[in-house]
Amino acid sequence: MSTRMRISRPLIVTATFVLALALGGAIVAQTAPDPHRQGRALLDEVVRQVKSTFIRRDVTDDQLYAGAVKALLESAGAGCARQVASPPPPGNGRARFYAMLERVEDRCASPQRSTDDLFLAAARGMLDALGDQYTRFMDPRAYQMFQQDAQGFFYGIGIYIDVKDDFPIVVQPITNTPASRAGLRAGDRIVVVDGVSTRGMSLQEAVTRIRGREGTTVRLRIRRGEGELDVNIVRARIQITAAEGPEGLDAATRGELRRAGIGYVKLITFNHERAVEEFDRLVAEARRTGAKALIFDLRTNGGGLLDQGIRLASRFLPAGQPILHIYDRNGRQATERSRRGAKVTLPTVVLVNEFSASASEIVAGAMQDSGTATLVGVHTFGKNLIQSIVPLPMGAGAAITSAKFLTPKGQDISKKGLTPDVVVGEPEEALRAKLKGRPEAEIEQRLNQMRADQLRRGIEILKRKLQRSVRLPAAA
Numbered sequence: 001m002s003t004r005m006r007i008s009r010p011l012i013v014t015a016t017f018v019l020a021l022a023l024g025g026a027i028v029a030q031t032a033p034d035p036h037r038q039g040r041a042l043l044d045e046v047v048r049q050v051k052s053t054f055i056r057r058d059v060t061d062d063q064l065y066a067g068a069v070k071a072l073l074e075s076a077g078a079g080c081a082r083q084v085a086s087p088p089p090p091g092n093g094r095a096r097f098y099a100m101l102e103r104v105e106d107r108c109a110s111p112q113r114s115t116d117d118l119f120l121a122a123a124r125g126m127l128d129a130l131g132d133q134y135t136r137f138m139d140p141r142a143y144q145m146f147q148q149d150a151q152g153f154f155y156g157i158g159i160y161i162d163v164k165d166d167f168p169i170v171v172q173p174i175t176n177t178p179a180s181r182a183g184l185r186a187g188d189r190i191v192v193v194d195g196v197s198t199r200g201m202s203l204q205e206a207v208t209r210i211r212g213r214e215g216t217t218v219r220l221r222i223r224r225g226e227g228e229l230d231v232n233i234v235r236a237r238i239q240i241t242a243a244e245g246p247e248g249l250d251a252a253t254r255g256e257l258r259r260a261g262i263g264y265v266k267l268i269t270f271n272h273e274r275a276v277e278e279f280d281r282l283v284a285e286a287r288r289t290g291a292k293a294l295i296f297d298l299r300t301n302g303g304g305l306l307d308q309g310i311r312l313a314s315r316f317l318p319a320g321q322p323i324l325h326i327y328d329r330n331g332r333q334a335t336e337r338s339r340r341g342a343k344v345t346l347p348t349v350v351l352v353n354e355f356s357a358s359a360s361e362i363v364a365g366a367m368q369d370s371g372t373a374t375l376v377g378v379h380t381f382g383k384n385l386i387q388s389i390v391p392l393p394m395g396a397g398a399a400i401t402s403a404k405f406l407t408p409k410g411q412d413i414s415k416k417g418l419t420p421d422v423v424v425g426e427p428e429e430a431l432r433a434k435l436k437g438r439p440e441a442e443i444e445q446r447l448n449q450m451r452a453d454q455l456r457r458g459i460e461i462l463k464r465k466l467q468r469s470v471r472l473p474a475a476a
Contacts, residue, residue, distance in 0.1 A: 039119030041393040043068065043097075046126050046137075049390050053402045054130060055329045064126040065093030069100050071125020075118055080108035097122065120396065127398060128202065133163050134385055135401045136204040143397035145211060146389070149271055152240045156211040157218060157233045159184055160269065162302055162357065162381075166199050167191055167223075168206040171355045172268070172300035174240070175248065178233045184222065185444075186300050186355055187428050191228065192221035204399075211235070225432045225443075242272035245282045253455065262462050263291030263346070267312070270304025270359040276311045283315075283344055293347040293462040295455065299377060303358030306386060313366045314339040316348065316373065322408040323366045326386065329402065338366075347465040348373040349458035352420060354427040357381035365407035365418055376458045378425055380417035424457045425450040 047064055073081040084107055089099030101118060124137040138146055148154055158177020161168045170188040173180040190198055193209045210218055212235050220231050246254050246264040257264055263286025267279055286294065303309070313323045317338035326334045350364050350373045361380050367373035384406070387399040406412055425431070428447055435443045 035115035035119070038394050039115060039122075042119055042123050042396065043126065045392050046123050046398070049392075049398065049400060050126070050130070053329070053388055053390065053400045054132075054135065055385070055401050055403060056130075057329055059130065060093075062093035063129055065097045067125040067127075067129025068097050068122035069093075069125070071121045071128065072097070072100060072104060072118055074125075075113065075121035076104045076108050080104060083107050116394065120394065123392070123396065124202075127400070132401050133203070134383075134387055134399070136202050136399050138204055138397040138399070139208075140395035142204050142208050143391075143395065145207065146397065146399075149240070152242075152272060152274070154211065154238050154240070155214050156235055156238055157182075157184075158236070158238045159210075160300075160302055161190070161203070161206065161210075163203050163206075165189075168198050168201065168203065171302040171357075174238060174268075175244075177238055178236050182231050182233050184231070185224070187224070187432070189223040190220055191223045192219075194219050226436060240269065240272055241278075242269055242275040243267045243278040243282055245285065249455075253452070256459060257295070258289070260459060260463055261290055261292040261466065262295060262459060263287070263289075263293070264295045264297065266297035266299075267301055267360075269301060270308040270312070272304065272308070275304065275308045276315070279312060279315070280342070283346075287346075291346065293349075293466055294344065295349050295351065295458050295462070296373070297351045297455075298356045298360040298364055299351050299353040299451070299454075300355040301357075301360040302355060302381070303360055303383070306359065306362075309359035309362045310336050311339065313363045314341060315344045316367055317370050318343070321366075321370055324362050324405045324407060325410070326403050326405050347462055347469070349461050350375050351454055351458055352377040352380050352418065353425075353454075354378055354381060354417070354429075356417075358383045358385075361413055361418055362405065362407075365411065365413065368418065368421065369408040369411070374422060374458075374461055375418065375420040376422045376424055376461065377420050377454050378423060378427055379419050380413070382413050382415045382417035384412060384414045422457060422461065424454045 047061060050059055050064060073085065084100060084103035089096045091099065104118065105115065120139050127135050127137045145154060158174040158179040160171040162171050163169070168190040170184055170186055170190065172186050173184045190206065192198060193206065196209065198206055212218060214235055214237055217232050217234050220233065222229050222231060244266050246257055248266065249264065263283065265279060265282045265286065267275065269275065283294065310323055317323060319338050319340045321338045323336045323338055326336065350367055352360070352364050352375055356364065357380065361383065364375055364380065368375050384404050385401050386403040386405060388402040390398050390400060392398055431446060431450065432443060435446060
C-alpha cells in the first residue's frame with residue numbers, strides 16, 4: 001500500500017560510506033558502533049530539526065523529551081513501566097529521559113528489545129508529542145519504504161491512505177491490485193489492522209503495519225458507512241502508475257469524448273518521480289488523436305511531491321505567474337512561480353472531490369485563481385501544510401510540517417478546501433449517510449452515477465467553450 005505522501009520539498013538523501021583505515025598495508029577493523037552514541041545522535045538531531053524546521057516555534061526541549069519518556073515506557077511494556085516510573089528521576093527533560101532509559105536497561109532487560117529499539121521509539125515519541133498528524137517519524141524500514149515509493153513500486157495491498165477523524169482512510173484503491181480485487185473503496189475507514197486498533201495511529205505506523213512481504217496476508221477491519229466488514233488480503237508487488245488516459249472509462253464515455261474532440265487524463269498521484277512526464281505523454285497522445293480540449297481528473301488524488309505539483313501547474317500557467325505562496329515558521333513568504341517550458345493551451349476542466357488533497361489543491365487552486373481552468377465537482381480535502389523530509393541518524397527519517405501555503409489569490413484552504421466553480425454532487429460520505437439502510441449495490445450505483453455526472457458536466461462545459469472558440473476567416 002502507499003500513503004498519500006505529504007507535500008514535500010525535494011527529497012534529501014544522504015550517502016552512507018563505509019570507511020577503512022589502511023596502515024602499513026593492513027586494514028584496521030572498526031569497532032562495533034556504540035548504540036548509545038548512535039541513539040543520542042538520533043535524539044539530538046530530532047530536537048535540532050524540530051527547533052529549526054517545525055512550523056510552530058513554541059516547542060520546548062522538555063516537551064520533546066517528555067514525549068520520548070512516554071514512548072520509551074510504552075515500548076518497555078506496562079510491567080517495566082511500573083517498576084521504573086517511581087520515583088520520577090530528577091533533572092530537566094533530557095536528564096530525566098536518560099535516567100529513565102538507564103532504569104529500563106538495568107531492570108527490564110529483554111532479548112526481544114534492543115537499545116536501538118528503545119531509541120527509535122523515543123524519537124517517534126518526540127514527534128508524536130507535537131500533536132501534528134502530518135509530522136511523523138520513519139524508522140529505517142519505513143524510511144526505506146518512503147524512498148522506494150517515488151521510484152514507482154512497493155510491496156503491499158495497493159491503496160493510497162490518509163488520516164481523517166483519528167483513523168486511516170482509503171483515499172483511492174489502485175486498479176488491478178489485491179485491494180481493488182478485495183472490494184476496498186475510497187472513503188473506507190481502516191479501524192483494525194491484524195487485531196490492532198488504528199484509532200489515533202500515525203499514518204506511517206498504519207503504512208508499516210499494512211505493508212509487508214509479498215505473499216503474506218494482512219487482516220483489516222473496514223468501517224463503511226454504519227457497518228463494518230473484515231477482509232483478508234494477500235500482499236503483492238504493487239507497480240505505481242502516476243497517470244492514466246481514457247482507457248479506464250466506459251466505452252460510451254470514451255466515444256463521446258472522441259467525437260467531441262476532448263482528451264482525458266487522470267493523474268493518480270504526485271508521489272512519483274515521473275508524474276509530470278506521464279502527464280505530458282498522455283496529453284501528447286490526446287492531441288495526436290485530435291483533442292482540442294482537456295478533462296484533467298484530480299479526483300481521489302491525495303497529493304505527493306511539491307516539486308511535481310509546481311512542475312505540473314507550470315504546464316498550464318504562463319511563466320512567472322504565482323502558483324502558491326509559502327509561509328514558513330517565521331512568517332516569511334516565498335512565492336513559487338510558473339516555470340518556463342512547454343504549455344498546455346487547451347481549454348481545460350479540472351475534476352475534484354473531497355479526496356483531492358495537498359499537491360492536487362495546489363494545482364487546482366492555481367488553475368482556478370488564474371482562470372486557466374474550470375473546476376467541477378465537490379469541495380476538496382483542505383490540506384495546506386507542507387512537510388520537509390529530513391534524513392536522521394540510524395538510517396531513520398522524518399516528515400516535519402515546516403510551512404503552510406495559500407493559493408495565488410491568498411485563499412487559505414485549511415480544513416475547508418477549494419470550492420469548485422461548478423458544484424456537481426456532494427461528498428461521498430454525505431451521500432452514503434443519506435442512503436443509509438439501502439442495499440450496498442444501490443449505494444454504489446448512486447455513487448457511480450454522481451461521478452459520471454461530474455464528468456458529463458465537464459464535457460458539456462468544454463463543448464460550449466469549443467463552440468465559442470470557432471474563429472471566422474480573417475479578412476485582409
